Amino acid sequence: MATTLPAPRTVGRRRNIEKYGWIYMRASGVVLVVLIFGHLFINLxxxxxxxxxxxxxxxxxxxxxxxQVWDGLMLWLALIHGGNGMRTITNDYVSNPTANRLLKGAILVAVVLLILLGTLVITTFDPCPANAAPGTLPTFCSSIGR
Amino acid sequence: MTLTPLNTSALPGVTDAVMNPAIRHRPADGFTTITLIIRRFDPETDQEPRWVDYDVDTLPTDRILDALHKIKWEQDGSLTFRRSCAHGVCGSDAMRINGRNRLACKTLVKDLDPTKPIYIEAIKGLPLEKDLVVDMEPFFASFRAVQPFLQSHTAPPEGRERLQSAADRARFDDTTKCILCAACTSSCPVFWTDGQYFGPAAIVNAHRFIFDSRDEEAEVRLDILNDKEGVWRCRTTFNCSEACPRGIQITKAISEVKAATIRRPDRIKIAVA
Incomplete structure (x- = not known):
C-alpha cells in the first residue's frame, strides 16, 4: 500500500478579495464603533x-x-462597510447572475456617489456663506466680516 | 340471508373503541399516542411535497426513528427514509425534526413535547428525492474537494506508524468526530440559498487535516477554502454548532481555518483550469 503521494494534487484558484473584505469588515467595524458613538455623544x-x-x-x-477628518473617516468607512455588507447579502440571496450583477452595480454606484458627495461637502464646506439669514451662522463668522 | 346489526356486547374481546371509531383509541399501558406530521414527496405522483399526519403509539424512551419504523412497518410501507446503524454513528438519518436538524436515532420522544404534533421533514438545501431522502452528492462533492485524507511527502519509518504527541493529536480532536450526516451544512442559511458554498461539514473535515501535525498539505486546503465560496461565506450564525449531533464546535473550527488563512503569507495564484 502506498503511504505517500509522489505528486499530490495541486489546485490553482483565482485570487479573490473575500479574505480582504472579511478583514475590512472587522477592522472598520471596530473603528466605526468609536467614531459613531463619539459622533452621537458630541452631537446629542x-x-x-x-x-x-x-x-x-x-x-x-x-x-x-x-x-473634518472624523466625519470623513466615518463617511468612507461606514459606506464601504455597508456597501460590502449589501454586496454579501446580494451574493447570498440573488442567484440569478444578471440580477446579481445589476444589484451589485447599483450598490457600487450608490456607494461611490455618496462618498464623493460627502467628501465634497466635508472638504469644500463654507461655514460662513454670504447672504445668510442673520443669527444662523456660527459666532466666528462675524470676526471675518460676514 | 338477512344482515342483522352486530351486537358488540355479544363478542368477547371486541372493545367499543374497535367497533366505534368515534371513541378515541387508547394506547397500551406506558405508551402514548403521538402525532407525527411528515413532509412527504413522491416524485412519481406529487408536484409539491405534502404534509401527512400519522398517529403512533410510543414509549417516552422510544426514538423518533422507532416511530418512523412503526409507520413504515405497520401503517404505510411507502414512507421513505435513510437509516443504517440506528445508533448515531453512521450519519444516515439526519432530518429536520420540529424545525431543528437532528438524527432521528438520537432524538427521544420524551425530549420533544409528545402532546403536540411532531413535524418531520427532509434536511434543507439539498435536492429532495423522496419523502425524507435527499440527494447527498453535492454535499459529498464539497467534502471530496477539500482533500480529506492525510498527505505527506515523506515515508513513515519502515514498518512503523507516524508518531504524534498527545498535544498534537488533541489539536484537531474535535473535528475527527464528524460522521458526515449533513445536519450542519443543511442547517446553514448561507448554504440554503447558495449551494456553491463549501458548507460547514467540508470545512470541519479540512480542519481535521489542516491542523494535523503529520499532514503536509495544509496550504493546499487553505487555498481551496480561501475561495469565493469558501470560509469567508460563513456568517457565524452558529446554526451548524447547534445542529451537530456529535457536539462538534463547528463555528469555532471554521474560525480557526479563517485565522490560519489570514496568518499565512498570501500567495498569488493564477487559475489553471
Whole structure:
C-alpha cells in the first residue's frame, strides 16, 4: 500500500478579495464603533444635547480639521462597510447572475456617489456663506466680516 | 340471508373503541399516542411535497426513528427514509425534526413535547428525492474537494506508524468526530440559498487535516477554502454548532481555518483550469 503521494494534487484558484473584505469588515467595524458613538455623544449628549444642532453647530464642527477628518473617516468607512455588507447579502440571496450583477452595480454606484458627495461637502464646506439669514451662522463668522 | 346489526356486547374481546371509531383509541399501558406530521414527496405522483399526519403509539424512551419504523412497518410501507446503524454513528438519518436538524436515532420522544404534533421533514438545501431522502452528492462533492485524507511527502519509518504527541493529536480532536450526516451544512442559511458554498461539514473535515501535525498539505486546503465560496461565506450564525449531533464546535473550527488563512503569507495564484 502506498503511504505517500509522489505528486499530490495541486489546485490553482483565482485570487479573490473575500479574505480582504472579511478583514475590512472587522477592522472598520471596530473603528466605526468609536467614531459613531463619539459622533452621537458630541452631537446629542454633550453640551445642550440635541437642542444645539443647527446650521451654526454643524458649520462650527466643519471649520475644524479634527471633525473634518472624523466625519470623513466615518463617511468612507461606514459606506464601504455597508456597501460590502449589501454586496454579501446580494451574493447570498440573488442567484440569478444578471440580477446579481445589476444589484451589485447599483450598490457600487450608490456607494461611490455618496462618498464623493460627502467628501465634497466635508472638504469644500463654507461655514460662513454670504447672504445668510442673520443669527444662523456660527459666532466666528462675524470676526471675518460676514 | 338477512344482515342483522352486530351486537358488540355479544363478542368477547371486541372493545367499543374497535367497533366505534368515534371513541378515541387508547394506547397500551406506558405508551402514548403521538402525532407525527411528515413532509412527504413522491416524485412519481406529487408536484409539491405534502404534509401527512400519522398517529403512533410510543414509549417516552422510544426514538423518533422507532416511530418512523412503526409507520413504515405497520401503517404505510411507502414512507421513505435513510437509516443504517440506528445508533448515531453512521450519519444516515439526519432530518429536520420540529424545525431543528437532528438524527432521528438520537432524538427521544420524551425530549420533544409528545402532546403536540411532531413535524418531520427532509434536511434543507439539498435536492429532495423522496419523502425524507435527499440527494447527498453535492454535499459529498464539497467534502471530496477539500482533500480529506492525510498527505505527506515523506515515508513513515519502515514498518512503523507516524508518531504524534498527545498535544498534537488533541489539536484537531474535535473535528475527527464528524460522521458526515449533513445536519450542519443543511442547517446553514448561507448554504440554503447558495449551494456553491463549501458548507460547514467540508470545512470541519479540512480542519481535521489542516491542523494535523503529520499532514503536509495544509496550504493546499487553505487555498481551496480561501475561495469565493469558501470560509469567508460563513456568517457565524452558529446554526451548524447547534445542529451537530456529535457536539462538534463547528463555528469555532471554521474560525480557526479563517485565522490560519489570514496568518499565512498570501500567495498569488493564477487559475489553471
Amino acid at each position: 449628549v454633550a453640551g445642550q444635547g440635541v437642542k444645539q444642532i443647527d446650521f451654526a453647530f454643524i458649520a462650527g464642527k466643519y471649520a475644524t480639521p479634527f471633525w
